[in-house]
Amino acid sequence: MPSPPLPTVRTVKDLRAVVSGWKRAGQKVALVPTMGALHEGHLSLVALARRHADHVVASVFVNPTQFGPNEDFARYPRTETRDAELLAGADCDLLFAPGVEEMYAPGFSTTVTVSGVSEPLDGAARPGHFAGVATVVSKLLIQAAPDVAVFGEKDYQQLQVIRRLVRDLDLPVEIVGAPTARAEDGLALSSRNAYLSQEERQIAPRLHQALAEAARRLREGDSIERVEATGRAALERAGFAPIDYFEVRDAETLARLEEGSSRDKRILAAAFLGKTRLIDNLGV
Amino acid sequence: MPSPPLPTVRTVKDLRAVVSGWKRAGQKVALVPTMGALHEGHLSLVALARRHADHVVASVFVNPTQFGPNEDFARYPRTETRDAELLAGADCDLLFAPGVEEMYAPGFSTTVTVSGVSEPLDGAARPGHFAGVATVVSKLLIQAAPDVAVFGEKDYQQLQVIRRLVRDLDLPVEIVGAPTARAEDGLALSSRNAYLSQEERQIAPRLHQALAEAARRLREGDSIERVEATGRAALERAGFAPIDYFEVRDAETLARLEEGSSRDKRILAAAFLGKTRLIDNLGV
Incomplete structure (x- = not known):
């Protein structure tokens, strides 16, 4: 039997209305931020989130600011209908799928940067990438105000950048790293x-x-x-x-x-x- | 009759314990961030904050990261005992007075920057100043999670930088600008x-x-x-x-x-x- 359709919100206002209702009822909320194009790896994040909270919110947002000018933003796979079906089947409670204009209103001017941990490796190979990540993740954590947020170890440097910014900005959320899901031959799902x-x-x-x-x-x-x-x-x-x-x-x-x-x-x-x-x- | 001593907290944990108690009781909270050395101008911010909330928290923190290397961080006036007396007399409910190590733990690496509005004027005259302001104000707003925060128009560019970052990071707080308090001859209190x-x-x-x-x-x-x-x-x-x-x-x-x-x-x-x-x- 197919799962019932997943409740979906597209604005911060609607997201907060749902989450604050759960919180007023004393229930714990977990957030799983994604860029969509979901696979088993993401669903393992949702499963882990479930173990930490009463309600799981997944966000799907292909964040333009973390792609370089010669990277794959335009051709990055976008499969929202299928994503919503997969999330519903994985017992996710809510999809937050904002448009670019909801996340970056005209005049948007703020950047969160993390020195040190974000500088080598992908930070060196992809200039600006982790500033884009740190800014959008800060926004998502402030928007959803979850008790727990789950990120995959697949993007290990990203996970460490996020741990650092959460500590530094005093965001009241527990960051949980999830083991990398792999194909049978060992390839990390991506x-x-x-x-x-x-x-x-x-x-x-x-x-x-x-x-x-x-x-x-x-x-x-x-x-x-x-x-x-x-x-x-x-x-x-x-x-x-x-x-x-x-x-x-x-x-x-x-x-x-x-x-x-x-x-x-x-x-x-x-x-x-x-x-x-x-x-x-x-x-x- | 002197006011009773002002309750004072020095850690984010203790601050949150008090504020979340008020919020659970359905009461509105206002924050007035200051660098201490309080004068009538600050007390007018507290009075304005009172009109917007059931409880007023004032913070006193001389933030090192918003001073340039040749500026007056070391000699900036520090008068905490008197500040606490003035705040108690102004009907403030709580003083948050963290040490530098509470705000910037070892390994601290995160910076919030606001382009555009922070670049001319004081941004040009004081390189790094508004990054220091934006970072510490983001932290204070996340730490205290007030419904309202009051800043003086005296630091007008700072006020506009804060309005911008609050909108951009989706911080759930109303920013209120307070008219500049002046001496009788017109000099802005500072x-x-x-x-x-x-x-x-x-x-x-x-x-x-x-x-x-x-x-x-x-x-x-x-x-x-x-x-x-x-x-x-x-x-x-x-x-x-x-x-x-x-x-x-x-x-x-x-x-x-x-x-x-x-x-x-x-x-x-x-x-x-x-x-x-x-x-x-x-x-x-």
Whole structure:
């Protein structure tokens, strides 16, 4: 039997009316921000959100300010009808799907930036990306005022940027990171996988394999420098080009680490397969 | 009879405990952010806040990030005991007086910036000032979650920057601007007036007089260019040096105006008397 249609709001006013009703009744609310084009990975975020709250709100907003001028904003997949069906089936309670003009009214002038953690890796490869992310996530958290918000570890640097801004701005919300959902061959689920040709899709899991191999080597005592070089070489051999980065970093701050550091580590990689940029990461 | 001592909290946690109790009881809360060194101008903000809410919280925090490296952060007057007495006498309900480490924990990395309205005038004269203001005010509004927040028109550009960021970040608070409190001779009340020598204090009201004269000339049809030149000349003759600006601007965006524009206008000035920088402004 199909799920009943998902209640949908498109304005901050309507969103707040629903959420504040739940809160007045003493019920906990979780938010799952997305850019739509939903897949099993997103639905695992909704499932995790459910475990933390009485009501789950998913937002779908393809945020123009986090795309660079030569990136894929225009062709980013938009599948709202199907997204709403998937969310209804995943026991989501409300869809918040604002238009660009609701999020960025004429005269909009405010930017939230996070120094440090947002600067290396994707911050270096995609100038302005994390300012766009930090600003729109700040807005969504202020708009929905959830008790909990769930973000995937797939976008690990984004998760750490958001943890930092929530602490710094004193936003009264608990940030929960969700483990990366993967295909059986290890490829991290991503809306951008839809861009891959059949041949590229065969190669794509090598990204996860290179990360897993790097984590194993690090645990066995290999140096950061050698692990990074080996990882880059593996991606090159597999056919990724260019490789934006393949690096071992401090798991909290994403700063570079000295060899032998006892800090928690995260290995992060970004590389192109044809025209498609894939990212992935793994804890050590 | 002296007022009973003012309840004071120093952590966000304690602030939220008090404010959320009021809100659960259905009572409206107003916030009056200050940097302390309170005078009658601040007390007029508290009185205005009272008219909008059941409870008034005043914050006192000398925010280091809005002072430039060569400005007066170290010597800015700090008079917390007296401030608390004045607030208690003004029927304020709660003082929030956090330390720097409560507002900026180790690793703090987030900045809120507002383009456009924050760029000319004090934004040009004091690089970084409005980013410091926008960040700390965002934090205070998120921390206290007031229904209403009151800011003086004395810092007119600051007020417009705050109006803009509140709209852009969707902060659920009404911003109320309070008319500038003045001494009998017209000088805008300011904590920095305490720096003035007796002789400088005699000259200081000429700033307001120049603004009033400029407003009169504009109403009578004089051109923006002539009004600005006349205003600067009047300040120079009075002994102000240097003059940072004396300008007629769009009252909302603070953009420059073409001659004959029908937009609401504001005249804003900043100039030094000896080592003390004074600012003032007037509607037309």
